[in-house]
Amino acid sequence: MNVRRLIPTAALAGAVALAATALTACSGAAEAAGDRDGKLHVTASFYPLQFLAERIGKEHVKVGTLTKPGVEPHDLEITPKQTAQLGESDVVLYLKSLQPAVDKAVAQSGVKNVVDAATLTQLEVHGTSGHDHAAEEGHTEDDGHDHGHSHGEAGEDPHVWLDPVKYAEIAQGVGAALEKSDPGHAADYKKNTDALLAELGALDTEFKDGLKNTASRTFITTHSAFGYLAERYGLDQEGISGVDPESEPSPARMKDLQALATKDNVTTVFFETLASDKTAKSLAGDTGLKTDVLDPLEGLTDKSQGADYFEVMRSNLKNLQKALGNK
Known part of the structure; x- marks a missing residue:
């Protein structure tokens, strides 16, 4: 005679619930390890x-x-x-x-x-010059300079x-x-x-030592992205455009830069890899200057002078030393 042992209903329900919980946990773990890679x-x-x-x-x-x-x-x-x-x-x-x-x-x-x-x-607020906090001095954009007002209400760089x-x-x-x-x-x-x-x-330390003794302290760049760098190492950035690399400089600004290049013994007009070099070459042609790359590192391409942040920054340092006349 076969005797069947009956499982109490409450115990059966508990076992089913436990199995469901275990299954859900396993699925979650699989998802984390699979779709999300656990990262x-x-x-x-x-x-x-x-x-x-x-x-x-x-x-x-x-x-x-x-x-x-x-x-x-x-x-x-x-x-x-x-x-x-x-x-x-x-x-x-x-x-x-x-x-x-x-x-x-x-x-x-x-x-x-x-x-x-x-x-x-x-x-901080930077103008076209690394030490020229023009927005704090009451200048307007009608003076031919872009003082960075396109970034934030306070014009921070x-x-x-x-x-x-x-x-x-x-x-x-x-x-x-x-x-x-x-x-x-x-x-x-x-x-x-x-x-x-x-x-x-x-x-x-490399930048501090490498830019300590140079013949000139002024550099001209198409994109006024180097205000913090200039301030940190005692240089003067003169931007053709403002912090927006696509903005067009006024004729008055171009004339000012030509005069400044002569006055401050500027040898080089810098341009960047992600924007047009047309304006830099135009200014360089008018003043007999050379052109070179100063990379704002907003993105890397196969034209970048380095494979990562550190390599590109060291290329920037070498290019600055060459342009400024490192002693």
Whole structure:
């Protein structure tokens, strides 16, 4: 005679619930290991922030960027696919006021961990000259100079990454944000941040020593992106355009620069890889000057003089030394 043992209804229900929970947990783990690769997904608005995320996060992060190589960051337009990418990110890194389209997309993304690099260091107002805080002196844009009013209400210059000291301050903030977002790997993020800060400190020393003794302290560039760098190392930046590389200089500004080149023994007009060199060559042709590259590092291309931030910055240093007459 067969005897069937009956499982109490409550026990059966509990077993089913436990199995369902286990199945759900397994599915979640599989998704994390598969679709998400178990990594912290970081979206950076443009190259300097992408570089920090990659160097600090290393194997623990998957980094995407909104500004593809060769695209001028100031002119970036966000696609629907990029908007979706933002929404799926664990961390978003951007620099408010540099890219208006990004500002808008970030505000609408709903991402919890958003880091604005502009809050990690002190932004300043720079005019066409590294020491000319023209906006504070009551000048208007009718004087032939663009004083950077296209970036933020206060006209702050966003190009902080070109000063290794300020870039280090941003790196510290990015490292802290990754530690908070992924506490399980906090020790690694801290170690990587410290190593990067040491490299940036060494780069600062190279610039300080390399630009200490030069025949001239003035450089002319098409894009007024080097105000922080000029201020840090005691140079004078004279921009053909303002902080927007696509803005056209006035005839009066071009005439001023021709006179200044003679007065300050300027030998070179610098242009950048992501914008046209037409204006630089025009000024150089009128004044008998040479042209060379000074890269604002807003993005890398196959024309960049280096494969990463440090290589391009050292190329910038060499080009400045050559143009300024390093002693």
